[in-house]
Amino acid sequence: MNKKRILVIDDDAAVRDAFRLALLHSPYLLLEADNGEDGAALCAAEEVELVYLDLRMPGIDGVETLRRIRAVKPDLTVYIVTAFHRELFDDLVTARGEGLDFELLRKPLRRQQILDITNGVLGAEPGPEG
Amino acid sequence: MYRLRLYVAGLGPAVERQIAGVRSLLDAACGGGYELAVCDILEHPLQAQEDTIYATPTLLRLRPPPTARVVGDLSDPQRVVKGLVLAGNGG
Numbered sequence: 001m002n003k004k005r006i007l008v009i010d011d012d013a014a015v016r017d018a019f020r021l022a023l024l025h026s027p028y029l030l031l032e033a034d035n036g037e038d039g040a041a042l043c044a045a046e047e048v049e050l051v052y053l054d055l056r057m058p059g060i061d062g063v064e065t066l067r068r069i070r071a072v073k074p075d076l077t078v079y080i081v082t083a084f085h086r087e088l089f090d091d092l093v094t095a096r097g098e099g100l101d102f103e104l105l106r107k108p109l110r111r112q113q114i115l116d117i118t119n120g121v122l123g124a125e126p127g128p129e130g
Numbered sequence: 131m132y133r134l135r136l137y138v139a140g141l142g143p144a145v146e147r148q149i150a151g152v153r154s155l156l157d158a159a160c161g162g163g164y165e166l167a168v169c170d171i172l173e174h175p176l177q178a179q180e181d182t183i184y185a186t187p188t189l190l191r192l193r194p195p196p197t198a199r200v201v202g203d204l205s206d207p208q209r210v211v212k213g214l215v216l217a218g219n220g221g
Contacts, residue, residue, distance in 0.1 A: 084175040093172055096140035104139040104171055106184040117185045120202020
């Protein structure tokens with residue numbers, strides 16, 4: 001059976017490492033890109049079921065990367081990974097205004113949170129509160 | 131009466147469908163015995179911080195205890211009912 005594929009797009013190697021370690025023993029295959037252009041291209045070329053996308057990156061940022069992804073994969077689940085601060089949300093409000101769909105995942109990330117949200121999106125059952 | 135809070139990322143057609151799906155699921159699971167508040171994280175990041183929200187969508191059960199939450203896919207009724215420990219009679 002083919003493993004479900006997850007794409008992480010982040011210029012920070014430590015963040016990509018965090019996803020890789022968290023999902024090391026999961027039933028998913030992790031793809032990585034360290035910039036938005038490569039990430040959007042990878043997304044267009046590969047079958048991917050879930051994307052974790054950094055908001056702030058050198059080159060094209062997360063919102064522009066999202067525009068490129070949406071041009072080819074309108075229904076793909078894309079999580080924008082960012083701190084939850086109002087000053088970081090202006091671009092996301094604009095993106096919503098353009099009709100771009102996305103979900104949010106808060107930085108900094110904990111291993112269990114990466115596992116829970118990945119399982120929550122890709123089909124595993126939720127765990128108890130606390 | 132269940133008190134629930136749904137955290138979403140902005141408002142738009144897709145999120146409106148998400149909200150409608152949750153209401154439909156709750157109608158089926160607990161009849162009219164619930165109150166659902168919707169919170170847009172883009173507008174209310176501090177509220178999300180208070181509720182220790184780390185991802186959207188998140189559906190929180192606030193009352194009655196125990197508090198519970200479901201994060202991610204909210205389209206599966208069994209997953210939501212089990213995750214929120216809904217009894218089906220409005221608590």
